[in-house]
Structures are given as structure tokens and as C-alpha cells.
Amino acid sequence: MSKMYYRELYCGSPVRFWMGLTLLGAIIAVGLGAAYYMEHQGHWVTGMSNQIVWGLPHVFAIFLIVAASGALNVASIGSVFGGPLYKPLGRYSALLAIGLLVGGLIVLVLDLGRPDRLIVAMTEYNFKSIFAWNVILYSGFVAIVAVYLWTMMDRSMEKFKRPLGFAAFFWRIALTTGTGSIFGFLVAREAYDAAIMAPMFVIMSFSYGLAFFIITLIAAYIWGDREIGVYRLTKLKNLLGVFVGAVLYFVLAYNLTNLYVAQHHGIERFILLDGGIYTMMFWVGQILIGSIIPLFLIYSPAFENSRWAIAVASIAVLIGGFFQIYLIVIGGQAYPMNLFPGKEIIETGFFDGQIINYVPTFPEAALGVAGMAVSLALVAIGARVFKVFPETLED
Amino acid sequence: MxxxxxxxxxxxxxxxxxxxxxxxxxxxxxxxxxxxxxxxxxxxxGASSKHRWGMLIDANKCADGCSACVDACNSEHGLTDLGRPETDAVWIRPVKLRDKQTGHVDRLVMMCQHCEHPPCVDVCPTNASFKRIDGVVLVDRHRCIGCRYCMMACPYKARSFVHEALSEQSVAAPRGKGCVESCTLCVHRIDAGEMQTACQEACTKEGHGAIVFGDLKDPNSEISRMLKSHNSVQIRADLELNTGVRYLNL
CATH class of the missing domain: 1.20.5 (Single alpha-helices involved in coiled-coils or other helix-helix interfaces)
Incomplete structure (x- = not known):
């Protein structure tokens, strides 16, 4: 077997690299401006309210955080499960995982009512709160994956690679379990309060993370004028197909369980039939774009060796995943809590029993998109500074 | 040397x-x-575990169209109406219900139910949501980071987030932009030895007497005697939160 050489990712033309970074920088600047505006004015300038307390920034943040732990899968398969085809991709997998997590965390923190009190969140812990655990899980993830990346890049650290790979793998499972449990542990709302949330988030992370990995890998190799073999991409594609199918299975189990329980018929009707925009997001966004189209592109013999089909399938998985998180976070709040079973509410001073309308505003979107730009900028700079990409990935 | x-x-x-x-x-x-x-x-x-403060609300006595308790709460705690119902703070709200089967209509007020096992306290990452030993559930405005997880967790939708900068606040209830808040059971009055909440005072003054406030641990208090002699309910009793606020005739 020939030796694998890693090299910093230099763009075909330096102008392209700097233009790319400048663009990302501009998006980040707009996002920071938006965050300042929202903090300075107060959240009334956003679409969020006392009914929809978590809005679009949370959707972006959770999407990126979930994808981050999944992006590490390729490294795990290489060093924990011993997949030789995946091994050369391990370094990039770790870099992408850190980038996505940091991007997501920035959005989460900047959407707090008091982001200036971050130090309180870091020093005062209520260990019954899954949020407090997540503070530790998220920061620990960055630290462990950073050291893991080091062991992959430095031959003198080689002996620590496997144990760290194991640690990172278990940590990432804990991390996504924690993120899913944010919703799983909420007894108040009908869409949540389900143990399946934790494993569903784990499997969602596998799917989104791998889709992010594939699409950015292809982009990086085009960007750097390097070769990437179809065989390796096909392997990744097949794995993505399994993950997309698994997410679909969990979605089916979640909805079937709800359909069985009379108490949950209302929320199911809302998601599946008459929830307007949310029903649309479920069937068109999550199921058609996020599941059926990618599964077709992945398994249809017509696209067997098409790298464009692989790229489009990955993008479709990401779009579908975004809708899925949107539906969980926003849809779950828009559907009213059932405080008085068997009664209808004919007068209320606080929107009881009503389906809540939420229209995200530009600053919220700008902050969310800036989080993504932070992730991409970190990855672009990381790949330029460190030797994470193999010189060639020809078969 | x-x-x-x-x-x-x-x-x-x-x-x-x-x-x-x-x-x-x-x-x-x-x-x-x-x-x-x-x-x-x-x-x-100081609060004492010898007491557990609670409230009893009689749905039969809560008068149609009356907002005396809401107005009193707003003025007591400096909650101003900014004309933005989606984001304006609401600590107490009237709710009118009709039974889907029988058509029976009830009216009552909802506020923080001051649970014995409050979900908002469980989920708060920084211990800003807390329960005093006398059962009053509060938010420490110096510790709240504004994550709103407690609002996601509260089964009674009792909490509000301060969506804007505030001025001319009430000394009874210091508030702050970016923090979460809810009914304090007029804790400033309790601590000053005044055994009457603003909402109860207003309701009594209007002649309805739908709200009774008192010590659930004192067997001789009015609230304890009424709870003993009448069949009261907790809202969302299935969650087993053992609320400090109970309802009659619901």
C-alpha cells in the first residue's frame, strides 16, 4: 500500500481563498451585528415571544451541534472500528466536528437573554438540568476532539490515538443523547416528553454529520484542485443511505406511538394533516426532500457512480434535517399545551389553547447563518494551517 | 559579601x-x-419550612369580565402594557373554559402554581430558578442567563421573558431585560409579614372573594380548612407536581 501524504489545503488561486474567507467574514459580521441589535433592543424585535420562546437561532444551533457530533463518525470508523478506507479522512472529520460545534455554540450563546452572564453558566451548575450537563458535554467535546486530532497528526502521539478515538466516540454519543434529552425530558409539551428523542437525535446526528462531511469534502477537493476517487465516495454514500433510512425508522416509531395514544392525537393531526406550514415542512421538507429524494439518488442504479448525485443527496439530507429540527423546536411549541383536557378555551389572557404563529425575522436568520459561516471559516482556516487533507484520495 | x-x-x-x-x-x-x-x-x-404558602381559587366566584386581580398584579409588580401581547409579561391571566361534552362554562385565573416539584427548577442550568423552603418558586435575576428552558418546561405556561429594557420599576419586584420571571406569590408582602397577595386583595375588594391565600401547613388557616372541607383539584394533577395553587368547583 502506498504511503498517504497529507498537505495543507491550498486553493488553486490564492484570490479564491481570500475571497471565500472575506465572504464568510462579511456574513459573520452581519450576524454579530444582528445579535447586538437583538440584545440591545431586547427580544421583542425578533419573531420570538412568550409562546415561542426558542426560535430560528435555536434551530440553527441545534442543527449544527447535532451535525457536529455526527461529523466525527468518519474518524471513529477509521480508528475505533478499523475501516481502512475511512482512515485518511479521520483528521478532516475531527476538524469539521470542532468547526460545526463551535458555530452552533456561538449562535446558542448569542441568543441568550443575558449572554454576558456566560460565566455564570460555566461556574454554577444544577446537575439535575440536562442544559448544565450539555455545557460540560459541549466544551468537553471540543477539548477531546482537539487532542484526538493531535494524535492523528503527530506520529509521536500515535499510541494515544485509539484510546482517544474511543473516548471521543463515547463522548459524542453522550453529547447527542444530552441534546435529544433537552426535549425528551420536557414533561410539559405533547410533542416532547419521549425517551425516543435521545436515540433519535443520535441517529439524526449520524445522518446530518455525514451529509455535511461528504458535501464539504467534495467542495474542498474541488477548491484545492485535488483528486477524489469515486469508490471512496460510493462507500460514504452507502453509509449515508443507511443513516437516512434509520432516521426515517425512528420518525415512524415516534409518530406511530403518538398515533396510538388518544391524548396525542391532537399533535399528530397537527403534524401530519392540518398544521399548515408545519404539515408542509413534515411531508415536503423532512420526508420528500430529506428522505425520499436522497434515498432514491443513493440507491438508484442510474446514479451509481455519479458524484453529483452524491452531492445533491447530501444537500437534500441537510435541507430535510433542517426542516426536521425546525418542526421539533418550533412546531412543538406552536402546538398548544393541553392544560384542561376535555375543555375548550373560549377566553384567555395569554393565548391558551391557540396554535401560535411564528414568523422568524431577518436578525434571527442572520445570526443563524453566521453560525454556519463561523463553522465553515474555522474549517477553511484549519485546513489551510494543518495537514488534514490527504494529497490525493484517488482509489 | x-x-x-x-x-x-x-x-x-x-x-x-x-x-x-x-x-x-x-x-x-x-x-x-x-x-x-x-x-x-x-x-x-428569612423563609421558614414551617410554612408552605399556597392559594385556592374558586372557579364559581371568578366573575365574568373582571380583571381586578390582573390589574392589581400588574401595578404591584410594575408590569406595563406595551401593546405587544405576544411579548408583554403576564404573571396572572384569566381563562374561560367550556366543557366539550356538557357545555358547562368555568372561569378561573392561572399563574405560577408553585409546585412542590417544579419542572422549571429541575431544568434551570444555573440554579436561577429555585424554590424557597416555604414553597415559593422564584427566579434569581442575578443568576438567570435568559436561556428560557424553564419556559419550555413549565406545564402551566406561567412564565414570561422580559423582552425589552425596563424603566420605572416597582420596588416590590426588581426585573431585568433578558431574564425570565413569573408570579412571586407576592413574596415581598410575605416577608414583610403581610398575609395577603395583591390579587387576593383586589378580588376581595371587588366583592368576589374567589382567591384565598394562606399557609397550607397551618391546619387552622382559612385555606387549609377550606381544602379539608371541599373537593379541590390541581391542574395537570397527573404530573404529580403537588401544586401550591388549588382550584374549587372546576
Whole structure:
């Protein structure tokens, strides 16, 4: 077997690299401006309210955080499960995982009512709160994956690679379990309060993370004028197909369980039939774009060796995943809590029993998109500074 | 040996030691003094586990179209109507219900139910949501980071987020932009020894008497006697939160 050489990712033309970074920088600047505006004015300038307390920034943040732990899968398969085809991709997998997590965390923190009190969140812990655990899980993830990346890049650290790979793998499972449990542990709302949330988030992370990995890998190799073999991409594609199918299975189990329980018929009707925009997001966004189209592109013999089909399938998985998180976070709040079973509410001073309308505003979107730009900028700079990409990935 | 050695002289050591001691004293002393002062405060107004404060709301007496309790709560705590119902703070709200089967209509007020096992306290990452030993559930506005997880967790939708900068606040209830808040059971009144909440006072003044406030642990209090002699309910009793606010005729 020939030796694998890693090299910093230099763009075909330096102008392209700097233009790319400048663009990302501009998006980040707009996002920071938006965050300042929202903090300075107060959240009334956003679409969020006392009914929809978590809005679009949370959707972006959770999407990126979930994808981050999944992006590490390729490294795990290489060093924990011993997949030789995946091994050369391990370094990039770790870099992408850190980038996505940091991007997501920035959005989460900047959407707090008091982001200036971050130090309180870091020093005062209520260990019954899954949020407090997540503070530790998220920061620990960055630290462990950073050291893991080091062991992959430095031959003198080689002996620590496997144990760290194991640690990172278990940590990432804990991390996504924690993120899913944010919703799983909420007894108040009908869409949540389900143990399946934790494993569903784990499997969602596998799917989104791998889709992010594939699409950015292809982009990086085009960007750097390097070769990437179809065989390796096909392997990744097949794995993505399994993950997309698994997410679909969990979605089916979640909805079937709800359909069985009379108490949950209302929320199911809302998601599946008459929830307007949310029903649309479920069937068109999550199921058609996020599941059926990618599964077709992945398994249809017509696209067997098409790298464009692989790229489009990955993008479709990401779009579908975004809708899925949107539906969980926003849809779950828009559907009213059932405080008085068997009664209808004919007068209320606080929107009881009503389906809540939420229209995200530009600053919220700008902050969310800036989080993504932070992730991409970190990855672009990381790949330029460190030797994470193999010189060639020809078969 | 000459005194050209770079060994520090005794005087210099003493000087440095003295400076550190003085700086230390200056740093610690105000804390000690403040601590002593706050200990003094505790002696006069501390909460006690001998009490559990609660409320009983009679749905039959809650009058149609009346908003006396809401207005009283708003003025007591400085909650202003900014004409933005989606984001304006609401600590107490009227709800009118119709039974889907029988058509029976009830009216009641909802607020923080001051649970024995409050989900908002469980989920708060920084311990800002807390329950006093006398059962009052509060938010520490100095610790709240504004994550709104408690609002996601509250089964009664009892909490509001402060969506804008505030001015002319009530001394009874310090509030702050970016923090979460809810009914305090007029804790400032309890701590001052006044055994009547603003909402109850207003309701009584209107002649409805739909709200009774009192000590659930005192068997001789009006609320305890009424709870013993009447069939009351908790809202979302299935969650087993053991609420401090109970309802009659619902």
C-alpha cells in the first residue's frame, strides 16, 4: 500500500481563498451585528415571544451541534472500528466536528437573554438540568476532539490515538443523547416528553454529520484542485443511505406511538394533516426532500457512480434535517399545551389553547447563518494551517 | 559579601509581605462586612419550612369580565402594557373554559402554581430558578442567563421573558431585560409579614372573594380548612407536581 501524504489545503488561486474567507467574514459580521441589535433592543424585535420562546437561532444551533457530533463518525470508523478506507479522512472529520460545534455554540450563546452572564453558566451548575450537563458535554467535546486530532497528526502521539478515538466516540454519543434529552425530558409539551428523542437525535446526528462531511469534502477537493476517487465516495454514500433510512425508522416509531395514544392525537393531526406550514415542512421538507429524494439518488442504479448525485443527496439530507429540527423546536411549541383536557378555551389572557404563529425575522436568520459561516471559516482556516487533507484520495 | 547581592533585603521582604496582607484585607473586608450585614437581614425576614404558602381559587366566584386581580398584579409588580401581547409579561391571566361534552362554562385565573416539584427548577442550568423552603418558586435575576428552558418546561405556561429594557420599576419586584420571571406569590408582602397577595386583595375588594391565600401547613388557616372541607383539584394533577395553587368547583 502506498504511503498517504497529507498537505495543507491550498486553493488553486490564492484570490479564491481570500475571497471565500472575506465572504464568510462579511456574513459573520452581519450576524454579530444582528445579535447586538437583538440584545440591545431586547427580544421583542425578533419573531420570538412568550409562546415561542426558542426560535430560528435555536434551530440553527441545534442543527449544527447535532451535525457536529455526527461529523466525527468518519474518524471513529477509521480508528475505533478499523475501516481502512475511512482512515485518511479521520483528521478532516475531527476538524469539521470542532468547526460545526463551535458555530452552533456561538449562535446558542448569542441568543441568550443575558449572554454576558456566560460565566455564570460555566461556574454554577444544577446537575439535575440536562442544559448544565450539555455545557460540560459541549466544551468537553471540543477539548477531546482537539487532542484526538493531535494524535492523528503527530506520529509521536500515535499510541494515544485509539484510546482517544474511543473516548471521543463515547463522548459524542453522550453529547447527542444530552441534546435529544433537552426535549425528551420536557414533561410539559405533547410533542416532547419521549425517551425516543435521545436515540433519535443520535441517529439524526449520524445522518446530518455525514451529509455535511461528504458535501464539504467534495467542495474542498474541488477548491484545492485535488483528486477524489469515486469508490471512496460510493462507500460514504452507502453509509449515508443507511443513516437516512434509520432516521426515517425512528420518525415512524415516534409518530406511530403518538398515533396510538388518544391524548396525542391532537399533535399528530397537527403534524401530519392540518398544521399548515408545519404539515408542509413534515411531508415536503423532512420526508420528500430529506428522505425520499436522497434515498432514491443513493440507491438508484442510474446514479451509481455519479458524484453529483452524491452531492445533491447530501444537500437534500441537510435541507430535510433542517426542516426536521425546525418542526421539533418550533412546531412543538406552536402546538398548544393541553392544560384542561376535555375543555375548550373560549377566553384567555395569554393565548391558551391557540396554535401560535411564528414568523422568524431577518436578525434571527442572520445570526443563524453566521453560525454556519463561523463553522465553515474555522474549517477553511484549519485546513489551510494543518495537514488534514490527504494529497490525493484517488482509489 | 557585599550588599550588592541581589538577595532581597529584609526590609523589602517585609514591605512586600505587608503590601500583600493589606491588599488581602482590603479585598476580604468588605465581603465580610456585607456578609455580616446580610446575616442580619436573614434574621428578620428569612423563609421558614414551617410554612408552605399556597392559594385556592374558586372557579364559581371568578366573575365574568373582571380583571381586578390582573390589574392589581400588574401595578404591584410594575408590569406595563406595551401593546405587544405576544411579548408583554403576564404573571396572572384569566381563562374561560367550556366543557366539550356538557357545555358547562368555568372561569378561573392561572399563574405560577408553585409546585412542590417544579419542572422549571429541575431544568434551570444555573440554579436561577429555585424554590424557597416555604414553597415559593422564584427566579434569581442575578443568576438567570435568559436561556428560557424553564419556559419550555413549565406545564402551566406561567412564565414570561422580559423582552425589552425596563424603566420605572416597582420596588416590590426588581426585573431585568433578558431574564425570565413569573408570579412571586407576592413574596415581598410575605416577608414583610403581610398575609395577603395583591390579587387576593383586589378580588376581595371587588366583592368576589374567589382567591384565598394562606399557609397550607397551618391546619387552622382559612385555606387549609377550606381544602379539608371541599373537593379541590390541581391542574395537570397527573404530573404529580403537588401544586401550591388549588382550584374549587372546576
Amino acid at each position: 557585599s550588599n550588592k547581592s541581589d538577595q532581597p533585603s529584609v526590609q523589602r521582604r517585609q514591605f512586600i509581605g505587608g503590601t500583600i496582607a493589606a491588599a488581602g484585607a482590603l479585598t476580604l473586608a468588605p465581603g465580610v462586612i456585607l456578609h455580616a450585614a446580610s446575616d442580619g437581614d436573614k434574621a428578620t425576614s
